[in-house]
Structures are given as C-alpha cells and as structure tokens.
Amino acid sequence: MDKPKPPQLRGVKLQRAVLDATIARLEAVGIDQVRIADVAVAAGVHETSIYRRWRTLARLLADALVSRTAAEVPIPDTGSVRTDLVEFTTALARFVATPTGTALVRGTVLADDDPEVAAMREEYWRQRLAASEQIVRRAQARGEVATTADPRTVVLTLGGLVHMHATHLGREVSPQTIRTAVDMIVDGIAAA
Template sequence: MQQPASARRATIGRGAKVRTAVLAATIDELVERGYTTLTVDQIAQRAGVHKTTVYRRWADLDALIVDALTEHIAADIPIPDTGSVAEDLRLLARGLVAWISSPIGRAVLAIMVSDAAVRVPELAESRRRIFHDRIERARPVVDRAVARGELPPDTDAAELIKNLAAPVYFRVLITGESVDRHTADHAAAAALAAARDAGSASGS
C-alpha cells in the first residue's frame, strides 16, 4: 500500500537528499505529464516533500526544471575512455542515441525544442548551457586522442563533437527518422574522418 504523502515526507531528510529526490521527481513528472501540465505540487508530492521545501530551494518551476534537466543530461550520457578514439566516439554516439531514444530523453528533448524554450529565458539559457556542458564533458575524448597521436594537434574538439551529434539530432528533429546503433556508428566514423581530413588540409 502506498504511504501517505506526510509519511513519505518524514523519510526524505534534508539537504542533498531533498535535492536529489526533488530533481528526480521533476524528471519523472516531465516524462509522465509533459511541461505544460507540470506543477510544483505534483513534484513535491512525488518527491515526498512539502511544496514550501521546493520553493525554499528554487525560485519557481522553471528554475527547478532547468536544474533538473542540466543534472540529468550531465549524468545520463557517460564519457568513454577505451584508449581508442574510434571506439570512444562510437560509444559516445551510441550513448547519445540511447538517451534520445529513451522515454526520459524524448521528454527532455521535447522541452528543449518547444516554444517554451524560446518564451522562457531560463529554459533558453538552460538549453545553451546544457549543450555547452555536453561538449565540455566530451572534450577529454578528443584531448586524449590528440595526446596519443590519433588526431592532429590542432583538432577542434568542440567542432568534432558537434559533427558527431549533428546527424543524430537532424534525424530525430528534422526528418523524423528513427536512430539506432548504425546511425551512431556512422555519425562517429564521419566525425572522425572529417577531423582527420581537416588536420591533413591544414598541414598541406
């Protein structure tokens, strides 16, 4: 039998545990309900806290959503380190495809490209911050490859990561095609080839 909200609130605790519970509840509610019908009351009930607890930590619902999206995406797409740039990029692309294809990924992406992301300055800034964060987190893949001599010294890490992600997002957002491991592997190989070709051209 499900516990009453008051009983659940008593077990949550304070500080980091509250933050974790509220952020997780926010993502879960976004997946189930979508952005337009989401409320702080729903999130608080799901997290097992009172809504005043939420408002003490986040100014409003949009601020909470921004925080939840940023942390979720940062944690949900791992950055590989296999010792091979080809394999690292392949796994990175596969992680992106797996995330985009998941219920949470689809819900988050829908918010990121919705009119709300244009109308709400916090969400628009969150989108820029999230994508910048993803590039910075993936940068070590390129830096390690340069150090191993697998990529030219002047390789633009940000450009390589964008080239890897662009075909995946294009299929999902523009053409409405499905994406799978083949899509990921092709995107990784094309991005790697482009980086190597750019290095060859600059050195000629």
Template sequence: MTEEAAEPIRRRPGGRAARVREAVLSAALELLAEEGVDRLGIAAVAARAGVNETTVYRRWGSREKLVLDAMLAGSSEGIPVPDTGAVRTDLAAFARALAEYLATPTGRSVARAAALSSDAADPELAEAWQAFWRSRLDQAGAVIGRAVERGELPPDTDTALALELLCAPLQTRALLGHRPIEPDLPERLADLVLDGLRGRD
C-alpha cells in the same frame, strides 16, 4: 546525551539532503518527460517528490535552476562520457548512448526543448539552457581532449564542431522521425567525423 549516542548523528551529514535532492530531481525528470520543460512547475515537482515547495525553493531558488539541474542529472546519467582508450570507440560509444537516450521520453522531451532554447522568451531559462550546453560540452569534450593528447587528432581540433557533427544527425532523426537510427549508425558517424577532423593527406 552521551558521546556514543551523538556519534550516529555525526556520521550522517547530508543524508536527508541527498535523499531530497534525488527525489526532487527524479520527480522533475518524470514531469519533464510527461509535460515538457515549458509546463514543468515547482509545485508539481514538490508534490510528486513528497516534499514542501519551500524545500525546493530553498535548495534551487528558481524553476530555471531546477530545470537545469534536472536536465544535467538526466543527461549525465543517460549519456555517460566513455573512456575506451581510443577516439573511434569513444565517439561511437557516446553516439550510441545519445541514440538510446533520445529513444526515451525524457530524452525526447529534452531534445525538443533544446531545439527551441534559443527562442526562449524567459532570459533566466535561456541562460539555463546556455549553462546546460556549456556543461555538456565540457564533459563530452574530454573525449576529444584525450584524443589530442594521444596524438589521434591534431592539436587545433575544434571540439564543439566535432561533437556537433557527431550528434546532429542523431538528434535530427529522433526529432523529425523521417529516418530510423540504424544499429551501425554510431560507428558510421564516428568514422565520418574522424575522416573530417584528420583531413586529407
């Protein structure tokens, strides 16, 4: 084989691997929305993705790691972390993205599973959920970190608490369905959270 003929091969490292990963995660997210996290199985994911089960096991190692990767991919894409230059618009944009994600079948399925994650009987699945929450907190926490750097929030701001205050009402309404998520709710929540974080004069 000539050097010219070999060149295209050297230009495609990871090409197939990337396509397989995308297909498997897409299939996992579809099944997550349809079946829920507890019923998601590697055989079904592999069949829908058009790959062998051994391919999935070789890359992810276990069902729990596949579930975690799929959830992180779905939530990262569905709930991007904004950077508008101001904490109020960042928080409102993040809340709006979360509300829109929770309105999708995948978002609702993930939220329902998350609500039960602390009672997971499988230690590996429970650890996968903990890793999911840590990763999402690290990503979304950048909003609070930037606000502290800009002087918009005090240095001792509790990042986890701030995000919980912002997200909990949306998750509660989406899961229980007892009240709608009004169009202006993200901005109202952002204002309430900021009022609480900044304290009283």
C-alpha cells in the same frame, strides 16, 4: 493518535528526491503537465522547499534534465577515439529516444524569454560540450587525432546527427549510421 510526520529532507537528499520526482512526473504526464505541487507530493516535500531551491518550474525542469543527461550520457574513455565517439553517440541516441531525452532535445522545457533559464541552458551546454570535447582532446594527446581538429565541431556534428533524426526525421539514428558517421569524422581528423 496523530500520524508521525515523515522526516524532512534536506540538502542532497532533498535535491535527489525532487529531481527524481520531476523526471518521473515528466515521463508519466508529459512536460506540459508537470506541476510543482505534484512533484512536491511525489517527492514527499513541501512546495516551499522546491520554490526556495529552484524558484520556478522552468529551472526545476532544466535542472532535472541536466542531471539526467549527465547520468545517461557519460563521457567514455576507452583509449580509442573511434570507440569513444561510437559509445558516446550511441548513448546520446538512446537517451534522446527516451521521453526525458526528447524533452531536452526539443527544448520544450526551456523558455527563451526567461533570462535565468536561458543562462542556465547556456551554462549546461557549455559544461556538456566541454566534457564531450575531452574525447577528442585525449585523442589529440595520444597522437591519434590531428592537433588542428576542432573538438567542438566533432561533438556538434555527431550531436546534430542525433538531433536531426529525433526532431526532424522522427526516428532513432541506427547503429550503422552512427558507425558510418564516426568513421567519416575520425578518418577526416586522423593524425597524418
């Protein structure tokens, strides 16, 4: 007697299964060893389903990392710019310390010579920066931060701090360093 075939995944269920399997493979074997065939087996789908939706391994890895980042680094809204920036930067630092976060920050998954992946990476950063900048924009609307403060510079400064610790210093940024950096920034952009 033949074994019954597992139900075919479609739409959101297929996407979730494949992205989760991709992250699991990335964490298990490292980014350089992830293969679409292995992801397909882990997700319980056919390789053709993955190729149809993502077309390339680079696009699949990028999408998986983008999805994971949004889940792991939410944009806080506590009503205090100082608290929001500490929470955001702390979540970012915690994420960067994971194998998935490290892969994203180091950019090892995104090939510069692939225009499609480069466009996807650009769109990802546009969306993430726009979302992160809302922390400062909300504080400006509350009168907490000067209207002349540049939200993107604030976010990039804190992101750069985390990035430098992860990629160049080889260690996590400490909670005290995060608080000190946020204090310096908030004191500098505070409304008069």
